[in-house]
Amino acid sequence: MDKRGGKGRQKIEMNLIESKEARTVAFSKRKNGLGKKAKEYSNLTGEDVGFILFTQDGKPHSYGSPSIEKVIDKFHELKQNDSLQNHTDMRKTNVFEAFEDLRKEVQAFKEKALDSEMPTDKHMLENR
Amino acid sequence: MDKRGGKGRQKIEMNLIESKEARTVAFSKRKNGLGKKAKEYSNLTGEDVGFILFTQDGKPHSYGSPSIEKVIDKFHELKQNDSLQNHTDMRKTNVFEAFEDLRKEVQAFKEKALDSEMPTDKHMLENR
DNA sequence: TTCTATTCATAAAT
């Protein structure tokens, strides 16, 4: 419970963040925020949603319910024939929640196995 | 000008909104909110972003910087290059790929530790 | 990544 000083959220212009460091932090925060909002959209409305974004290093990231490819296909399909009768399919995946559950599970297994072996295994997974 | 009453934002469960009317309102607000966040992402980071979502009537809506089609094409292109040049799991950027890796890992652990107790299912909602 | 102080988003009621 340390009381580290913080000036609280400040208002900023919606333009490119000049500072490379601040921009990196923004990439992380904003990407997570977008993912959460997208997940909330599908949870609350029961409809599909998906998004794609690129980060500093030019890497693609995506989120989709039920999957980004399914969303893209459905998009093109409906866009092409707008009068198409839509079928109800709805199968939410809640990727982030399930993902986090699995991550914790793996973590638990690894910690348990640490006292017997040193796996040296490292995962570069940034989502939470 | 008028001071119509409101109880302020209330906390809600992130599940399907039962009320058709409330859901309709949510579609509108959430869609706008997602659009704003996406736009802010590209403005602040200078990188591309795009999203697709479907509304009650099954109609597709999209947003893209510079365009949803460009974003989709770039996504597929980079995803292809990435998998061709990197076979390791060191640079996974797609949540689904990472998810699958974790799932397999968990499965492996479980098969290896057959006599472990069965963890109970914990399914609660929340954010983050 | 974590914490705090603020700004922003938005559930309810109109």
Added chain:
DNA sequence: ATTTATGAATAGAA
């Protein structure tokens, strides 16, 4: 479509 009262997201600092 608007206002209000709050819940949430997040800029800046560590």
